[in-house]
Amino acid sequence: MTSSDAPNGRWSDLDRPPLNAAALRRALIRPGGLWTSLDVVPRTGSTNTDLVTSGGPEGAVLIAEEQSAGRGRLDRTWSAPPRSGLFFSVRLVPGPEVPAERWGWIPLLAGVATATALSRAAGVDTALKWPNDLLVTVDGEERKTGGILAERTEEGGVVLGIGLNVSLRADELPVPGAGSLALAGAKVLDRDPLLRAILRSLAEWYEEWRAAGGDPASSRLQETYAAGCATLGRTVRAELPGGRALVGEAVAVDGDGRLVLATPDGVQEPVGAGDIVHLRPAES
Template identity: 45%
Template sequence: MPGMDAARLREGLAGRYAGVEVVEVTGSTNADLREALAAGAADRTVLIAEAQTAGVGRRARSWSSPRGAGLYLSVALRPSGVSFPALGSLSVVAGLAVRAVASELGVDAVLKWPNDVLAGPDRAKCAGILAEAVAGPESSVSSVVLGIGLNVRPLGEDVPAGPGGLPATSLAEQGAKDPGRTEVALALLTRFDELERRWRGAGGDLTGAGLLADYRAHCATLGQTVRVELPDGATVTGRAADIDPAGQLQVDVEDGRRLTVFAGDVVHVRPA
């Protein structure tokens, strides 16, 4: 399996990112860039790994990262002018970029709140996103690492299902024609660059960036009956009604209240 073409990536992304590095293997690209930011790494630094031995998703879950099968990358960002509460909406920006690239490759893809991209008629998971704030001087949050794991080629191994029994899939398995990983990375990072600049220019406000309507249009979670497993162990069940300008899910529960969910695992119970 040919490796990523680092020279092609740097040439194609020149002017968009401060640096692009490709490594053979690492534990986690997110962990590496968290350390790099603490050491002064530049805004818009990209790290891509051919394989990860300790790839992680939300809530410290493992992310399968077999060599040659996927795109495992992280971007270090210092979004000046974006407040801490708005940093969470960066996952929305990344999700839109991944979905757009999948669509350009001929794959039927949708978004699942908060950070998954689903593909194919069975709505299997082809990508996961993890945004992690990094504390700056005096404990202020001044930077964030955005990680994306995208399954490109057939996985070639048994990959465990995600929360709610969500199966794994890849772009190739959903009909993308010979998706070379270098070209997928170029397309994804170019689209993310364009959307992130709009998001940053709007101070992290999805409405101001013109991104909220697009996310709502492609979010398969909306309109469904969902079970939300919250970080504290509590569970909320109701109808996924909307996404607010900060990228948070609004759920209508049986007693008539509309709850705003900041974080949690969402299981699509059945279409509303």
């Protein structure tokens, strides 16, 4: 048996071929463009951790065919079979053009970019759950198919990680409430065009946002996020540190990217992503 025929070899699942790094570089790296390097590794602990610790210039893209220690917000785990999804991180350096207080929009920007790319490239509607989840509809039920994690670096940049379930079957889902593009009936499950579409969309939204000085209104980011946010209009329960909870209708995402809750006593209270332990429907 050759190494490529081994049970965990690159071609062990013909429905899940490996990504072609050279072809992706040719398609995405351009003089003057945002993306400056692109690497695909067979397996790593976490692409975010790798980019955070390695340092380097803006525009680096690191993709893993499998992550052994993938994580989401608040260090929650993210696991999936090899080559069943897109697991990648990018390095962004907004620079002095964007005030640091507006950097909180970066994960929301990534959600907008990913959702719009999937709508075009995969033909599947993707909704946004504030602050960092991507939702698809499976059998009439909203399911989480992706997550976003942004981490600041000591060098003054941000490493943005995106995990997206693409071809996961029902018996492979890590938890019952998870989903995948396949289960949502996506027309395209080839990870190569999906990744190209997401990275191109991310570059477009990021460069427009940065050119606007990080202003979410003039860059159209705030209105586009609100239009695709499934959380708005629903009554939710925000579980906060220290055991405190806040219940209210999600009525807006403010200029700082915070979710504004209208409480039963008539107060509108914003909550930031860093303050939230869980955000659930109020009836849960």
